[in-house]
Amino acid sequence: MLHRRTFIQYASLGLGALSIANQRIITAFFEDPWKIKMLRNNVGIFTERGGTIGFLLHKDGIIVIDTQFPEQSNHLITELKNRTDKPFKYLLNTHHHGDHSSGNIAFKDLVENVVAHENSKINQQKQAERQNSVDKQLYPDTTFTNELKIKSGDIKLTADYFGPAHTNGDALYMFEEADIVHVGDLMFNRRHPFIDRSSGASISNWTKVLDTAVNKYGKNTIYIFGHAAEGYEVTGTADDLLKFKDYLNRLLGFAQQEVKAGKTKEEFLKNKEIPGVTEWKGDGIERPLTAAFEEATSGA
Numbered sequence: 001m002l003h004r005r006t007f008i009q010y011a012s013l014g015l016g017a018l019s020i021a022n023q024r025i026i027t028a029f030f031e032d033p034w035k036i037k038m039l040r041n042n043v044g045i046f047t048e049r050g051g052t053i054g055f056l057l058h059k060d061g062i063i064v065i066d067t068q069f070p071e072q073s074n075h076l077i078t079e080l081k082n083r084t085d086k087p088f089k090y091l092l093n094t095h096h097h098g099d100h101s102s103g104n105i106a107f108k109d110l111v112e113n114v115v116a117h118e119n120s121k122i123n124q125q126k127q128a129e130r131q132n133s134v135d136k137q138l139y140p141d142t143t144f145t146n147e148l149k150i151k152s153g154d155i156k157l158t159a160d161y162f163g164p165a166h167t168n169g170d171a172l173y174m175f176e177e178a179d180i181v182h183v184g185d186l187m188f189n190r191r192h193p194f195i196d197r198s199s200g201a202s203i204s205n206w207t208k209v210l211d212t213a214v215n216k217y218g219k220n221t222i223y224i225f226g227h228a229a230e231g232y233e234v235t236g237t238a239d240d241l242l243k244f245k246d247y248l249n250r251l252l253g254f255a256q257q258e259v260k261a262g263k264t265k266e267e268f269l270k271n272k273e274i275p276g277v278t279e280w281k282g283d284g285i286e287r288p289l290t291a292a293f294e295e296a297t298s299g300a
Ligand SMILES: [Zn+2]
Pocket: 050, 051, 097, 099, 100, 185, 226, 227
């Protein structure tokens, strides 16, 4: 990113005096803050601020998974309307967290159906009441418990729920034709995860959920992740899911071992790494350590 001061220096020269390369740099300075990347079979991802958005542009309509925040959703809607005049058929939420569902409101009167796991809807309602933001919500009108098959024209989608993990309402959505699954915050790629125990999270079950996903979906399935560390992709493969499962196993095992050894929470939270974990680094280790300690001492 070009710094403003540098830009002003260039601008004062007048564009005519600049090399083509420098003109390109200046164009980049004015580029949109969001990115759209098409994956395959007209499924793409949108990234700006918050959890990764997935979408399908189909002759029978548009499907959107997650919404970041209202400003970001408005950017997305403008972009998609430039690419197709088809209607917005379904909006799907992977879970209730604000960086995935706050933008729902931008789809009010625009999308035909909003879908989420039944617990995600309850969590979204509770969260909105707590934050006094009920009027800024667009809630799901369709919820499911274990599985939901969605068919709209030739569009085929499957929603799955494999039990508590990041929250107690994490849905996995598969675009059948493209063989692409959005797993939301069930996957933090090489980045320490948020584990929302106040919304029913379970590390031990999370590892099972990742196994179930890998066993259910195909070898060539592309996964869309909620978040990734700087420099890592927000899409990947079953191998990434299994590596994250290994991280979670080591995290919880470490907490259980330290609790058994009589460590206090305060002592445990002083750890800067999890033994055996090499690829998950960077800031934010206190949050998973806290959740793991609490899970290890609560017996749940
Ligand atoms: Zn998130």
